[in-house]
Amino acid sequence: MENLTPFVTVVCGVLGLVIGSFLNVVIWRVPRKESVVAPRSKCPTCDTPISNRDNIPVVSWLALRGKCRTCAATISARYPLVEFATGMLFAAIGARYAHSWALPAYLVLGAALIAISAIDVEHYIIPNRIVYPVGFALVPLFALAALLGHDWHAFERALLGALAAFGVLLVIHLISPGGMGFGDVRLCFLLGLALGWLGWPEVYFGLLAGFMYGSVIGVTLMALRVLKRGEHLPFGPFLAAGAITIVLLGAPVLHFAPR
Numbered sequence: 001m002e003n004l005t006p007f008v009t010v011v012c013g014v015l016g017l018v019i020g021s022f023l024n025v026v027i028w029r030v031p032r033k034e035s036v037v038a039p040r041s042k043c044p045t046c047d048t049p050i051s052n053r054d055n056i057p058v059v060s061w062l063a064l065r066g067k068c069r070t071c072a073a074t075i076s077a078r079y080p081l082v083e084f085a086t087g088m089l090f091a092a093i094g095a096r097y098a099h100s101w102a103l104p105a106y107l108v109l110g111a112a113l114i115a116i117s118a119i120d121v122e123h124y125i126i127p128n129r130i131v132y133p134v135g136f137a138l139v140p141l142f143a144l145a146a147l148l149g150h151d152w153h154a155f156e157r158a159l160l161g162a163l164a165a166f167g168v169l170l171v172i173h174l175i176s177p178g179g180m181g182f183g184d185v186r187l188c189f190l191l192g193l194a195l196g197w198l199g200w201p202e203v204y205f206g207l208l209a210g211f212m213y214g215s216v217i218g219v220t221l222m223a224l225r226v227l228k229r230g231e232h233l234p235f236g237p238f239l240a241a242g243a244i245t246i247v248l249l250g251a252p253v254l255h256f257a258p259r
């Protein structure tokens with residue numbers, strides 16, 4: 001196989017649309033402590049179960065013009081947006097990791113970060129019901145990638161990266177408990193794991209990018225008076241965006257040493 005990249009990109013993109021549809025269920029039900037497997041999705045207004053033809057990612061929402069087929073209640077644009085965003089993120093991860101055994105791990109991470117971000121924005125929580133199972137999935141997925149790619153050094157670095165990121169955020173949490181919840185600390189274990197697989201500069205810049213996004217957007221919203229004194233933003237989406245930036249683009253290459 002000379003170049004798998006275009007094929008893997010398209011397959012991952014389509015998979016992302018389908019997974020995005022499932023993430024909508026996760027985003028709605030996990031904060032409400034409901035099962036994500038049963039029962040099947042219903043219209044929240046009229047309780048009519050959603051038929052298969054009305055459950056096609058993005059397409060169904062557009063065909064129904066954002067309204068329930070039975071009661072015509074408005075269906076939030078968040079549903080097609082989550083599906084579209086997951087499709088695009090999966091395609092980007094597919095393009096970047098088409099030739100890597102770690103591809104499945106990064107797809108799981110991407111799906112988890114979309115669900116976590118959407119829930120954190122709405123409810124200001126990062127649910128353990130997502131972080132723990134994803135952690136238990138990522139460690140064996142990276143171990144499998146290490147086995148297949150003969151790179152146990154990367155796996156060891158991933159585990160150390162997870163502990164380092166968790167430790168740094170724990171210290172920040174303990175110094176200023178108001179600013180950062182313990183959910184963010186646990187989330188950074190996952191981010192450190194995925195960034196650590198790539199390298200130590202990736203761990204550093206992945207977390208740094210998250211803090212930069214958070215402070216730039218926070219200061220901007222305060223200047224615009226959207227965010228009032230004493231209010232704060234959920235931090236999970238910024239940490240997720242920072243990590244994804246480095247997972248997709250890599251860490252900046254630094255040449256400090258004089259030649």
Ligand SMILES: [Zn+2]
Pocket residue numbers: 043044045046047048068069070071072073
């Ligand atoms: Zn309805």
